[in-house]
Amino acid sequence: MMVTSKHPCLLAFLLLSLLIFSPLPASAAERLSGSLLITGSETMAPLIAEMAKSFERLHPGVTITVQGYNSARGLSDTRTSRNSLGMVSRALKETERDLKAFPVGLDAICFIVSGNSSVKNMTRAELAQVFTGKASNWKQFIGRDQPLKAILRGDGRSSTKIVSEYLQIPVSQLQGILIPASSAITIKAVAKNSGAIGYVSFGEAYRYSSRQGKIHMIALDGRLPTKASIVNGSYPLIRVLNLVAKGEPTPLAREFIKYCRSKAVADMVQAFDFINLDL
The missing domain is CATH 3.40.190.10 (Periplasmic binding protein-like II)
Structure with a gap:
């Protein structure tokens, strides 16, 4: 039987029945599984x-x-x-x-030193000396006689690859104390050693330095890692x-x-x- 507008009550009933008895479309929450x-x-x-x-x-x-x-x-x-x-x-x-x-x-990769270190800025050439073992004392950089300890991450880390490319030194030629574990462990190692320098995630370093204050990030050729310098692209290790x-x-x-x-x-x-x- 065709339902027309001549039977408004019946039409309304059928439409209501369809709404009541027809399955409703599943919500996104119900559809997604796995x-x-x-x-x-x-x-x-x-x-x-x-x-x-x-x-x-x-x-x-x-x-x-x-x-x-x-x-x-x-x-x-x-x-x-x-x-x-x-x-x-x-x-x-x-x-x-x-x-x-x-x-x-x-994110970005930043170089970090102990919070009580006077190192604020280093050039690419200076960092290359540090991470190839050609510099073992801070005296040649800041005039202070103090042993320098470079800390490396594992070669499977993207941070190590990025540092390698920035310094234009193959990963196999990087030298330092290897800490293959998390960035958090690298940060703590640098925080406890006033002569240490390492590289970690900007996000992790920013969180730690803002809460603990035991490390600070250094500038690269005068360009300090900040959220603003990452957004505008002026920091080199984004x-x-x-x-x-x-x-x-x-x-x-x-x-x-x-x-x-x-x-x-x-x-x-x-x-x-x-x-x-x-x-």
């Missing part, structure tokens, strides 16, 4: 873990595991499909273009924080990437003292 494993950059891991917790609250059917190692691990796990997404805290190289990168924020995928991300991974690049998490990025992207 699990993601995200591995890689130790610098990015705490931020991505916070984003994951927030995403899980929005989508109860989703479970996300975040494991921090280093950027090299994030790349290798992604290439061999041992994860859902990788975390790589630097730009991808030409030889890594088989992967797709999705920037979620900006790096991008990437989620990476092998080919097209799965629907769930794509939704999580979209969330990590949205304004909904802008406060989280700022809370970790990284820089939001204008996406």
